[in-house]
Amino acid sequence: MQMDERKKKVLHAIIQDYVTTAEPVGSRTIARKYNLGVSSATIRNEMADLEEMGYIEQPHTSSGRVPSDKGYRYYVDFLMKKPRISGSEEQYIYIQLKENMQHMENLFKKTSEVLSHLTSYLAVAVCPMVSESVVKQIQLLPLDQEKILVVLISDKGIIDSKVVSSTITNDVDTLRAISDILTEKLRGYRLQEINRTVLNEIYFELAGYKRLVKLILEDLEDALNNSKEKRVFIGGTLNILSQPEFKDVERLRNLLVLIDEQSVLCKILQETSSEKGLTISIGGENKYQGIHNCSIINATYKLDGRVLGTVGILGPTRMMYPKASSMVEFITKYLSDLLEEHYK
Amino acid sequence: MQMDERKKKVLHAIIQDYVTTAEPVGSRTIARKYNLGVSSATIRNEMADLEEMGYIEQPHTSSGRVPSDKGYRYYVDFLMKKPRISGSEEQYIYIQLKENMQHMENLFKKTSEVLSHLTSYLAVAVCPMVSESVVKQIQLLPLDQEKILVVLISDKGIIDSKVVSSTITNDVDTLRAISDILTEKLRGYRLQEINRTVLNEIYFELAGYKRLVKLILEDLEDALNNSKEKRVFIGGTLNILSQPEFKDVERLRNLLVLIDEQSVLCKILQETSSEKGLTISIGGENKYQGIHNCSIINATYKLDGRVLGTVGILGPTRMMYPKASSMVEFITKYLSDLLEEHYK
DNA sequence: TCTTAGCACTCAACGATGGAGAGTGCTAAC
DNA sequence: GTTAGCACTCTCCATCGTTGAGTGCTAAGA
Numbered sequence A, B: 001m002q003m004d005e006r007k008k009k010v011l012h013a014i015i016q017d018y019v020t021t022a023e024p025v026g027s028r029t030i031a032r033k034y035n036l037g038v039s040s041a042t043i044r045n046e047m048a049d050l051e052e053m054g055y056i057e058q059p060h061t062s063s064g065r066v067p068s069d070k071g072y073r074y075y076v077d078f079l080m081k082k083p084r085i086s087g088s089e090e091q092y093i094y095i096q097l098k099e100n101m102q103h104m105e106n107l108f109k110k111t112s113e114v115l116s117h118l119t120s121y122l123a124v125a126v127c128p129m130v131s132e133s134v135v136k137q138i139q140l141l142p143l144d145q146e147k148i149l150v151v152l153i154s155d156k157g158i159i160d161s162k163v164v165s166s167t168i169t170n171d172v173d174t175l176r177a178i179s180d181i182l183t184e185k186l187r188g189y190r191l192q193e194i195n196r197t198v199l200n201e202i203y204f205e206l207a208g209y210k211r212l213v214k215l216i217l218e219d220l221e222d223a224l225n226n227s228k229e230k231r232v233f234i235g236g237t238l239n240i241l242s243q244p245e246f247k248d249v250e251r252l253r254n255l256l257v258l259i260d261e262q263s264v265l266c267k268i269l270q271e272t273s274s275e276k277g278l279t280i281s282i283g284g285e286n287k288y289q290g291i292h293n294c295s296i297i298n299a300t301y302k303l304d305g306r307v308l309g310t311v312g313i314l315g316p317t318r319m320m321y322p323k324a325s326s327m328v329e330f331i332t333k334y335l336s337d338l339l340e341e342h343y344k
Numbered sequence C: 001t002c003t004t005a006g007c008a009c010t011c012a013a014c015g016a017t018g019g020a021g022a023g024t025g026c027t028a029a030c
Numbered sequence D: 001g002t003t004a005g006c007a008c009t010c011t012c013c014a015t016c017g018t019t020g021a022g023t024g025c026t027a028a029g030a
Helices: A005-021 A027-033 A040-053 A069-079 A087-099 A104-119 A172-186 A196-205 A207-230 A249-260 A262-272 A321-343 B005-021 B027-033 B040-053 B069-079 B087-099 B104-119 B172-186 B196-205 B207-230 B249-260 B262-272 B321-343
Strands: A122-126 A135-142 A147-154 A159-165 A232-235 A279-282 A294-303 A306-316 B122-126 B135-142 B147-154 B159-165 B232-235 B279-282 B294-303 B306-316
Touching: A005 A027, A005 A040, A005 A069, A027 A040, A069 A279, A069 A321, A087 A104, A087 A321, A104 A122, A104 A232, A104 A306, A104 A321, A122 A262, A135 A172, A135 B135, A147 A207, A147 B147, A159 A207, A172 A196, A172 A207, A196 A207, A232 A262, A249 A262, A249 B249, A262 A294, A262 A306, A294 A321, A306 A321, B005 B027, B005 B040, B005 B069, B027 B040, B069 B279, B069 B321, B087 B104, B087 B321, B104 B122, B104 B232, B104 B306, B104 B321, B122 B262, B135 B172, B147 B207, B159 B207, B172 B196, B172 B207, B196 B207, B232 B262, B249 B262, B262 B294, B262 B306, B294 B321, B306 B321
Parallel strands: none
Antiparallel strands: A122 A232, A122 A306, A135 A147, A147 A159, A279 A294, A294 A306, B122 B232, B122 B306, B135 B147, B147 B159, B279 B294, B294 B306
């Protein structure tokens, strides 16, 4: 069977209607609300065809039709038009994000808030991974007799600070000297690139402070390992409660588990995203079982051509794809611009 | 009417049964399961009395009884015995918390996780307020041509670091000099005590860097203001989904709003807690409307005799008060010990 | 050949009906 | 003061029409 113009229009109408009402759509509704110039009987025939082709489904005989994953996929790929986002929304994004440029974490926290607020879905923003950062400076500060503060500064201003206990020294000048050597040796490396050779050099030069250096390097490694779970921000948890598909507590649980275990969510987002712009995963296309009735729209932001992280939206399969897509696209583009401007 | 021994036993039995089953308790159930040595008819008479006194309620004629807020209050005040927590639980707490002593934030995050895990309710841990901290050191580090990193170190190792833009200077030695002056002037003050006089002194001594100093002091103030919302950790969100009282999405929403707006939750906890140990607020005793069907058990932890913060449990009014109380009490006591040991 | 009006059919949703069961209050006997 | 017995109440649950939205099919019309 072929997908002719009228079938496309009918499919489009069904999806539009279903997305707003969340109720199965009948042939009469289509004939009345979307004037395609034909009667409900004709629509009925088209719908039977669309069902045969797998684009729509019938929850039970004698109910209206509901789009299938395949139907949404066709819609997303060929039918929908991404709207330009409105001037006021644009302004809102500009203001909110610019205000929070200072701290990387605040920036992405705000991003998730803004995105969820503008779309009424769940929004997820993944901070740039520490492992992608380039070491800029390491500074040791004496806290008191036995404690030293280690501050790690990266090119993107990501800072990890940690208190390390050491009885070896707390002399300001000694610590400064150690800081300088560490900085000199490690500057310019990405955290994940730091290798045996460099470490050996450091151990050699700072032979007298081996224990202390070891603690500091362990700290670095910790920062690497912990970074993943720490750096996911989720906004709009409450929004999902308004969606009729989550009126059922058991379904809700699936999602809340994800929110609770941020690392899983992060992984899903990372895996889904592709290098080139916007990605949309619909229902069963998602690998993770728990979100087979959800869709994810996400996009990556970049600095210097390198992909730094992902921002996305998670909502029911019955989602306002055009608006959500525009939002995600716009916000990641703007994030890239901001980062470029600020850290270049 | 008087509260005699048998009435106490009946009330105790009703509460015990209702807490485990979540179903209204009938006279026969009491007579069968809790051998009080009398028949169901006698229990029935006692229950009628207890209802008249306001300790129990009947959802509708011909259903069993349910404890009222007043009933729980009587139970908590006079009937329940707080159990000693088990050795394995004790060990679990010791290990989990000790492992996370390094970072204040990790410690309290873990506290909320441990507490929620051991009780199956929602657990909330409030980090020591920054405003209670005493300034120990302020350090300025040059990041690049235009940016300076401000690190604030307090007596309890709480650190706030922020990037400040300034074109005035980025000379290492100048910054060090400024750091020293700031540290000297502010050391020993609690953040909330920093007053006009001190600030004027600082402005006077650092007249040439007024703009920079102003930025830094604004940073301090920010740290103060933001600290509240940042420093609440909530564990066990998923636990509440298992409670039958939250099978209804609308009720659930009330709680999730609280979790989303952590500042409110924090405030509730602060207001509820009293100086002297454990506090229990039952149902309607809570001021906040949204949790009139919840109870809060919380206690404060201290350092040096000063109350630093609060740790608590939030669950349905139908709660395992004895176990939860013991847990909260034990964990706050242990937190106090840990802090004493570590920061004294 | 495509479109449409008409009609019989299906099925979820809703409300009414009527036991079954759990629990109560009251009374009278112990 | 306690208890057995009994009538009564009310929720819960399953059953059963009724209603209404929607379908598929057929036959007539363009």
